Amino acid sequence: MNQIYRLVISAKEIRGKCPVFKVGDKIVVEAPNIMPDKTDALCVHALGSMLSEIIPLSRGVSFKELGLSRVEGEIGYVQCIDPGLPYTSGGTVIFEIRRQRIG
Numbered sequence: 596m597n598q599i600y601r602l603v604i605s606a607k608e609i610r611g612k613c614p615v616f617k618v619g620d621k622i623v624v625e626a627p628n629i630m631p632d633k634t635d636a637l638c639v640h641a642l643g644s645m646l647s648e649i650i651p652l653s654r655g656v657s658f659k660e661l662g663l664s665r666v667e668g669e670i671g672y673v674q675c676i677d678p679g680l681p682y683t684s685g686g687t688v689i690f691e692i693r694r695q696r697i698g
Contacts, residue, residue, distance in 0.1 A: 598655045599698035601625050604645065604690050606636075607672070611679030611686020616641070622690075625697065626653035638675070641688060645673045652694060669694040 602624040606616040615638040622641075623633035626649055648661055652671070658664035663671030671692045679686040 598696055599625075600653050600655065600694045601697045602649065602652055603693045603695065605693070606688050607691040608689040609686055610689070612684070613638075613675070613677075613686045613688050616688050624649055624653065626650050640677045640685075641675045641690065644676045645690065645692070648673065648692075652692065658692070658694075663692065 602622075604622040604624065606613075606618050606620045609616065609618060615636050617636075620635035621633070622635070622637060623630040629637065648663065648671075651661060652658070652663075657667060658669070658671030659667050661671070663673060673690050673692065675688040675690070677683055677685040677687050
């Protein structure tokens, strides 16, 4: 039986300056949909860093198996692809992904 999960992706930490996210901002995904009415901000750099994990996570693949956590559970982490100073004038964001069963 396939489980379906909602992903709540939160900006947990910002290293440097991010022009898009503030700590606590959320992206809510019910794959394949990004829920705009429940999403605070969206950035192509952030989306690019997590895009390949969204569908597997929403179908129940383990965070640990995907390398997004050291332990089994319903929480994992990804990082924005913008490296920040001294390489860019931006900054990188650490995102926490929480999974909630919806089906």
